Amino acid sequence: MNILRRELKVNFKYTLIWTCVILSIALLTISFYPLIKNDIAEFQDIMKNFPTQVQAIFNLEMLKINNILGYYISFPIRFITLCMMIYSMILGINIISKEKRLKTLDFIYSKPITRFKLFNIKIVSALLLTTISNIILFFLIYFILIGFDNNVNMYTYSLINFSIYLISILYISLGLIISFVIKNVKNNITISLAIVIGLNSLAVFMDEKVRFCLPLRYFDMNYIYDNKKYELKYLILCISLTICFYIISNIIHKNKDIL
């Protein structure tokens, strides 16, 4: 409990900052909705003139901006997911690399606690923080959405936002691996940004055949919106990858020399 308390105390402030930033982005992007709704036909004409790659970024082939939830999955969700990915990866990387940066590994690893327990308490703390962040965002974004339009299907909205939560956990586990693969992680934000933006760029331009290696496309928002369910194989892939990264990171951690 002592480690969990310490981890939560140290990271809670950053979680709140990130949550506020994501919430501000959500509020800003959602607040364009009334403007776009009024000129929807004109807006769609303008967007159709953009190259197909740009249209793909905004998911325009299935643009459903005639209602607030359709607009939410077309624009705001892109930025919210991107930020959550970056933050979750930072949480994952920080689990070990923060102690490494502070040079406190000797202190913590010479205490009577098994490596497995130490590592997993820190993971639990990261999971708790991302859960808190996702819960806050879930409710506050919902209130923002119904502030603009009362017609928000709660079930669909829950499915959409739960997919962000699943992606967050996947990125925490990816962060764990990254912290072991990259030696001397000095700037975790830069590394997280580079990996998340790199993967997301690939997700836009790569072929459907390689979708399995692009986490951003595991949860197709239009599919969820239309079918009110996840694509099962990608849901299983997301969960399997998360578990796989978690197990690998535990094995690496167990055998790693603390230098």
Add this chain to the structure above:
Amino acid sequence: MNIIEVKNLTKYYGKYKGIEKVSFDVKEGEIFGFIGPNGAGKSTTIRTLLNLIHPTNGTAKIFDKDTTKEYYEILKDVGYVPGEVYYYDDMRVIDLLNYSSSFYKKDCRKKIKELAKLFDLNLKQKIETLSYGNKKKVGIIQALIHSPKLLILDEPTSGLDPLIQQKFYDLLKEENRKGVTIFFSSHVLSEVQKICDRVAIIKDGRIIKIEEMSSITNNNYKKIRIDTNTKLNKKDFNIKGINNLIINNNEISFIYKGDINIIINKIKDIKLNNLSITDPDLEEIFMHYYSKDK
């Protein structure tokens, strides 16, 4: 009973050797010195004992438990002062010590107060504002608060002023009287000589010698440097026990083992500009004292 048993302990970092076939025992209630120059393998040995790094070969046991498998049980009764001390800058000293004691499930408040008073350490001060010496004091206190049965000290006095060093030695002797076994690593021969019962000397990752401290003290080497305007020649210093005699213009230096009064008598008639008698550094000890062992 042996508290520490190390057998053929070897650690390679890739192709680079850390330590090779290191073997020694530390008996219960003993103060065991572990001495060697920088990079000799002292910290590698200690880090292997604490399971911070995994051995490439060989075994290490503490309290008759394997350090790689039962480290969690071992660490309950071990206090460790690292060579370089780094703690969480956002914490106050008391927060860090409370955090440290929370791992041992013991009430350490009384001991924290006693030790902070002994070392004159402000418990409310933030870690980030502490000098290196004060951080070292925090390192020593956090290693002692849970009343460990074994203390592993990796160059514990670096950064401490002589007054605090003396208090620290006294504290170690006191803990040792209570039955605490101490593994004391250092590159300063004189401090090991002060408190240790036995000493192991490590160089280039290998143990060169394990000896009773009394044996090393009897073979006490001194490095003597004389600065004089009097013209001297090598014949004047043809004395048994003098090694590595160098005469350079007005300066004479040599390593001496034997009765110091013989040298004092020899130089009392020389008009001196300066005279220094110091402990030779370890390299010189290795070169002269241990050359016969190679």
